[in-house]
Amino acid sequence: MSLKHALLGFLTYQPMTGYDLKQHFDRSIYYFWNANLSQIYPTLSKMKGEGWLTMEVELQDDRPNRKVYHITTSGREELQRWLQAPADVVPVRDAFLIKIFFGGQLDKEESLSQLRHHLALHQEQLADYQETVMGRIQHDIEGTGMEREAFFWELTLDRGIKYEQGWVEWCQETIAKIEALTG
Amino acid sequence: MSLKHALLGFLTYQPMTGYDLKQHFDRSIYYFWNANLSQIYPTLSKMKGEGWLTMEVELQDDRPNRKVYHITTSGREELQRWLQAPADVVPVRDAFLIKIFFGGQLDKEESLSQLRHHLALHQEQLADYQETVMGRIQHDIEGTGMEREAFFWELTLDRGIKYEQGWVEWCQETIAKIEALTG
DNA sequence: CAGATCATGTAACCTGTTACATGATTTC
DNA sequence: GAAATCATGTAACAGGTTACATGATCTG
Structure with a gap:
């Protein structure tokens, strides 16, 4: 299960709570993997059972204890093993493309409206990557001693940017093709 | 549920069995949506319960009856409604990118080997789209009276090709960046 | 003689989402 | 006074995958 290994990865940076880990997901890898707290908490507990983690309680008065x-040595070994194992290409599952595939059953204007909506969403996402996410990486590089790590973070961001650019171009090309349709 | 609507879409072409529908998935939209027979059969049965389909039995001796x-009028209406409803952008979920993100914990050569493997897989997929899938669409266009439909099928194939090209380029660029790393 | 094709399904399992439950403190 | 932040979980549900069950005919 990839979630377990993403958690292991972040825990090599420093010991953390489930809540902290959720923030790492939301701030860094959310654009290719995310998880809910309701999934993170029981997963951490299972990982402890597998000997990959140990847990330490910090008592608090007004809130649930932290x-x-x-991460344990066994956890680090498991992460290494997983990182080295070849990864499969994940199949695409996109309901939007089903709508395009059966677009012959829609009026031209309805298809165009679908495409324009999608174009706008991907343009927004692209802007977010180029501004917000890139900014966070730049910030983390400055004086945190994680230059080597940040190099790899940027590679995944490059992939996100290329992905969104691909969508934007395809939407624009497709809109033009449909507009050119007679009838 | 998108599976139901993909099934409705194919059933506007002609009446079919679950087995026939599975072949349509495998031959045309598998690169952005697929389903197992074990999922298709009970889903068709539910759709009949919802009044979107009717079922007719063709008796056979040596095999289970077909x-x-x-599709019913109500099924066609439901498909129209769904096709017109705005579609969200589907979030990416790719374990391979987790491996790249934490690539700082791998040796340079191990990261490169991951990337080269992925590059090869995407190049294969791209070739498959450009040869096999495009060929099937061309074949279906010739004299089947589905020219308008095939125009939309090609749009989704264009998207698949652009997607794979994006991966191929990113893999190549990323391999070059990592090879240039000192240390 | 092995494997693909045709044709139907059920059951167990895995992963992830949504809803529910609690509650003080800080910020706008 | 409302919303966000911190901090933990459980339970129900949805969707999809894998394994199991049956079995004749056709193809290499």
Whole structure:
């Protein structure tokens, strides 16, 4: 399960709670993997059971105690093993493309409206990557001693940008083709 | 649920069995949506319950009887409604990118080997689209009276090709960047 | 003689989402 | 006074995958 290995990855940076880990997902890898707290908490607990993590409780008065998870040697070994194992290409599952595939059953204007909506969404996402996400990486590079890590973070961001650019171009080309349709 | 609407879409072409529908998935839209027979059969049965389909049995001696499903007026209306409803952008979920993100914990050569493997897989997929899939669409256009439909099928194929080209380029660029790393 | 094709399904399992439950403190 | 932040979970549900069950005919 990839979620477990993403958690292991972040825990090599420093010991953290489930809540902290969720923020790492939301701030860095959300654009290719995310998870809910309701999934993270039980998963951490299972990983502890597998010996990949240890847990330390920090008592608090006004809130639930913080459960801080630390990666073990066994956890590091498992992460290494997983990182080295060849990854399959994940199949695409996109309901939007079903709508395009059966677009012959829609009026021209309805198809165009679908495409324009999608174009706008991908343009927004692209802007977010180029501004917000890139900014966060730049910030993390400055004086955190994570230059080598940040190099790899940027590679995944490049992929996100290329992905969104691909969508934007395809939407624009497709809109033009449909507009050119007679009838 | 998108599966139901993909099934409705194919059933506007002609009445079919679950087995026939599975072949349509495998031959045309598998690169952005697929389904197992074990999922298709119960789904067709539910759709009949919703009044979107009717079913007719063709008796056979040596095999299970063919259950041929026909789309109803209500099914056509539901498909129209769904096709017109705005579609969200589907979030990416790619474990391979987790491996790249945490690539700082791997040796340079191990990262390169991951990337070269992925590059090869995407190049294969791209070739498959440009040869096999495009060939099938061309074949279906010739004298089947589905010229208008095939125009939209090609649009989704264009998207698949652009997607794979994006991956191929990114893999090549990323391999070059990592090869240039000192240390 | 092995494997693909035709043709139907059920059951268990895995992963992920949504809703529910609690509650003080800080910020706008 | 409302919303966000911190901090933990459980339970129900949805969707999809894998394994199991049956079995004749056709193809290489």
